[in-house]
Amino acid sequence: MKILGTFLSIVFVLSAPALAQDVARTISVNGVGVVQAEPDMAVINLGVTRNARTAAAAMDATSLATSKVLDAITDAGVAPIDVQTSSVNLSPRWDHTKNGPPVLAGYIASNTLTLRVRDLTNLPQVLDAVVGTGANSMNGLTLTVAEPRPLEDEARQLAVRDARAKAELLAETAGVALGGVVSIAEGGGATPPAPMMRAAVMEQATAVPIASGQVEYRISVGVVFDIDAQ
Numbered sequence: 001m002k003i004l005g006t007f008l009s010i011v012f013v014l015s016a017p018a019l020a021q022d023v024a025r026t027i028s029v030n031g032v033g034v035v036q037a038e039p040d041m042a043v044i045n046l047g048v049t050r051n052a053r054t055a056a057a058a059m060d061a062t063s064l065a066t067s068k069v070l071d072a073i074t075d076a077g078v079a080p081i082d083v084q085t086s087s088v089n090l091s092p093r094w095d096h097t098k099n100g101p102p103v104l105a106g107y108i109a110s111n112t113l114t115l116r117v118r119d120l121t122n123l124p125q126v127l128d129a130v131v132g133t134g135a136n137s138m139n140g141l142t143l144t145v146a147e148p149r150p151l152e153d154e155a156r157q158l159a160v161r162d163a164r165a166k167a168e169l170l171a172e173t174a175g176v177a178l179g180g181v182v183s184i185a186e187g188g189g190a191t192p193p194a195p196m197m198r199a200a201v202m203e204q205a206t207a208v209p210i211a212s213g214q215v216e217y218r219i220s221v222g223v224v225f226d227i228d229a230q
Contacts, residue, residue, distance in 0.1 A: 025227040026182055027170055031163025033155035033221075036214045039143035042117040045086065046130055047137040049110040055090055058109035065134035066111040072129035073115060082116040112139070118146060120212060145215055155219040156186070163223040171227065179226030187220040 048065045052058035073083055089110045094102040113135075117123050120143075145151060163184075171178040 024182075025176075025229075027167050027178065027225045027227060029163045029166040029170065029223055029225075030187070031159040031161070031166065031221050031223060033158030033160075033162060033219045035151045035155045035158065035217045037145055037151055037217075039145055039212055039215050040118070040120065041144055041146040042120060042123050043114065043140075043142045043144060044117065044126070044130075045112065045114050045139040045141075046135045047110050047112040047139060048135050049108060049137055051093060051106055051108050053106045055107040055109070058107040059090060062109040062111050066113070068133040069113070069130050069135050072133040073113075073126065076126045076129040077119065077122055078115055078117060078126060082118065084114050086112040086114045088112075110137075116146075143212055143215065148217060151217045152219060155217045156221070159186075159219045159221040160184070160223065163221055164225075167223065167225045171225075177228035179228040182224040182226055184221060184223045187222050 046069075048062055048069055050058055050061035050065060052061055070083065074080065087110075089108075089112075091108050092104055093106045093108050095105040096102045115126075117126050168178055
């Protein structure tokens with residue numbers, strides 16, 4: 001038994017250096033790439049809302065006003081493919097001003113539209129057109145880029161370059177040689193554009209200044225590099 005125990009101890013001691021050599025020697029870094037660009041498209045979410053005593057009357061009034069808004073959007077130069085109905089809603093309107101239980105006072109009908117304006121110079125005219133023909137709510141106006149993929153790919157390239165630069169600096173400082181890439185993973189997508197304008201009731205679209213500014217696309221990656229044996 002003593003002989004066996006001694007033999008196992010020797011095997012363990014001899015194996016330990018081999019196990020230590022098998023431990024991966026790597027450098028892990030995160031890289032970030034940011035690309036900014038001028039927007040070339042606006043996405044508008046607007047609504048037409050009408051109240052009436054009956055559900056049918058509320059829907060009819062909303063449908064009539066929506067038809068006028070759609071005609072105005074087309075006349076303003078927005079292609080039909082860039083206009084979509086987002087939602088149609090009908091809900092009761094209750095009167096809570098009197099004592100006792102609420103009383104049904106009528107119905108509220110709404111039709112929400114989403115449209116893309118691909119010519120930003122035409123944006124004020126489009127807003128004027130929809131407001132002047134009956135749209136009475138705006139749920140958001142966002143400036144964005146119609147084709148974001150090239151910008152996202154450029155941000156990815158910058159992110160990988162940033163990761164490599166960081167790894168090279170770490171390796172140089174540590175006195176080791178940087179090896180090849182072991183793994184790479186994308187950790188974050190493009191930053192979505194933020195809404196510029198949101199209003200419950202629109203009165204005069206031309207009174208709202210539109211500053212195009214820039215939209216930003218940000219990509220992050222995690223990269224693991226080998227450390228070359230010396």
